[in-house]
Amino acid sequence: MSVRLVNMMHSFLSFIGHINKKWYIGVDKAVEYILEMRNITKVFPGVKALDNVNLKVRKGEIHALVGENGAGKSTLMNVLSGVYPHGTYTGTILFEGKECSFKGIKDSEKAGIAIIHQELALIPSLSIGENIFLGNERAKKGIIDWNQTHVQAIRLMQKVGLKENPATLVKDIGVGKQQLVEIAKALAKNVKLLILDEPTAALNEEDAENLLNLLLELKKEGITSILISHKLHEVLKVADSITILRDGRVVETLDKHRDDISEDRIIKAMVGRELTNRFPKRTPKIGEVIFEVKNWTVYHPLIEGRKVIKDVSIKVRRGEIVGIYGLMGSGRTEFAMSVFGKSYGKNIRGKIIKNGKELTINNVRHAIENGLAYVTEDRKSAGLILIDDVKRNISLANLGHISKKMIIDENKEIYVAEEYRQKLNIKCSSVLQKTGNLSGGNQQKVLLSKWIFAKPDILILDEPTRGIDVGAKYEIYKIINSLADEGKAVIFISSELPEILGMCDRVYVMNEGRIVGELSREEASQESIMRCIMQSIKEVV
């Protein structure tokens, strides 16, 4: 009905538009917003998470929402989708011109708003088809029509470019494809506004690329999207407008066609200061070779006979930051974990040499005792004990240092934790605060503290800046630099090219379980690294 009303208004306006063209344009612009959030304020005990936020999203555009962690992006989206029900915030929400008062997610879904969270809400043990229609089953009187489910699932999967059997279980497909299932699930509900919270955080570049193209595809079909992302190059690629949040307020909204947009400008608005250099400067003081891995071969732990790591050899010098660049699935994490006390894989062969002596490392304890540290890429599920406080997390890998005859000196533990809190600038109420209540960047600092406290000579950092904001990244980089300056050897694994180029003294390029290139700082560039990967693919074919 409202569509007809708008049409009528249109013809009426175009008639009087002759009389006052200026006025007509003004009104026309007003009706093309699919969403308007006006003066939204949301207060938590002690914190104003959102302060008078205004957000206008045009129909059919891709609107990016950027800001540091804690800037209020997720809170704003939770207000919109009804996670925080009407009445717990102040301000008004207009969706398709109508004022909304959502009491829960069900309400917002009914209106045509779907939110896809960072942590996917799929059920691994159910099939793709079942997941797509979860809570929205193709059923008559409560009895599921499997044929309809199947047929419609295939149609939706085609739409999102997912080539799989709808009967395949979700746990058997990769993260990239799972993301597509989530989108198909949203489309099944006739979504008009799609909200994606960090959709590419867990994807490799190829899958991320596909996802972004899909968004552009959906845009052509008239679906509006709000994209929350830390990856600014993605934002620049697809977004029509960008709203930047800082400390719960809107800094500015940029329009692709009107404003001059660059990463630097966005970063400046996000952090509120000029970040002249995203990577802190450092003069490397590189010493002798301290750590070597030779002819390292690892087999898959479950699939018989599949080689995951093939004859990899690397070496690291004292005071050196060595990058391992590889896409997800290139074997970088598997390599690092298999070196770190055989935490991954089986039938592991090869040599580990430290200071010229060959080591036999059979478990994590050995690895730690021999001066190795591995900072996992997955801090929540494999790095930290989120229900424990900061101090217990920091001390866990080196309890020997704070105990005598197996008895822990808790005062010493607090003292040590306090030292790291100050040194790494961890923002927490005290070292007795629960780690789970900290922001991503601060959690990462706790994880780093834990491994620095383990007093390693060789640090393997696996995606140390994943999912944290620009400001915190800079601090982590500084920490990494200072570790190298202390004479430690750092192995820096990342799938973000700028980071590898900005931080590393030397870069190994990894693909399909092999080292396919070794480049010095001078040689390394986006092109040269990509060339290594392309060449290796050709060689294999």
Next chain:
Amino acid sequence: MQHVKDVFKNNIRQYAMFIALIVITIFFQILTKGTLLLPMNVTNLVLQNSYVLILAIGMTLCILTGGNIDLSVGSVCAFIGAIAGTLIINMKMDVGLAIVICLLIGIAIGVWQGFWIAYLRIPAFIVTLGGMLLFRGLTITMLKGLTLSPFPEEFQQISAGFIPDVFKGFGTNLNITALVVGGIISIIYMIFQIKKRAEQKRYGFEVVVLPLFIAKIVLVLVGINLFAYWLAAYKGLPIILVLIGILVYVYSFFTIKTVPGRYIYAMGGNEKAAKLSGVNTNRVLFFTYVNMAFLAAVAGIVFTSRLNAASPQAGMNFELDAIAACFIGGASAYGGIGTVTGSIIGALVMGVLNNGMSIMGIGTDMQMVIKGLVLLLAVAFDVLSKNRARA
């Protein structure tokens, strides 16, 4: 002051349960017209619940490793009772030697179950459910379905005996030994607290203000000595109370202060992270279950002694009492959260409820209903207060 606040926040559940215990005690003290806290009844209360207290200690550790429970402990208690009966009554074996054998068999049972749980990673629920049937069956086979009784005086003393009064009461009706032990514990407690405070100051940490510190010590000292007086007014210190006291102290110390204890919490908090930090989680899980079976053997001996019989039906539902005590006492069903003292408080809450209701003449049927509700409400309180803290 932030430190102190965080400490309080992290332990709010325990304080709440402790307060609940006091409230429930006062409530029944009034309803039973003072019978509940009669010196004789207080002693009884301890004896009656001794086996649950012992089992709850072990169960706490199991739950800490990741919400794992042990369903076999009741059957293990009965099995150990049957062995004790066979050895002591039928074979006339020396009581001391028989107890040692019983404890060793307990450990062997733990090795058996721990192997399946920790190294083959069969869910603890399944392995111990199997153990529950297995050991009950073995008990009945061994006793041929009959009850063995009576045990010699020596064996009965484990649960019925009291530490003899070396001072012979000095002409009063009081057991002076109990009072002296209370006094000694008070002094040790005071010294520990003062040392701890000095240590914290040395590190430059914030400490609780002096009046509050003194108030806390005075409160605890009054509590200890009042309890000692109560025991002294009846027959003195029950042997079993000394045993439980030692167990609670040792296991609290183990979980809070030692490296292996910390590993148990770490494993329950996040097993992957613990593994990547160098914790041998298989070994942690294995020893937790060996320990549980060992404590089940201890509880089995104590219970058999109290019953003065080895019965095929002994130990029914003990596992449920122990599990309930842990959850009432603040343990998390997902692991990583909970304390030994918390579970002891949980067990005492159940014990006081049982005892109070029995004195009032409420039937066991209604007692079960009320205990069930208490368990549900205690955990609901926990979950809801956590939700509120998050929002």
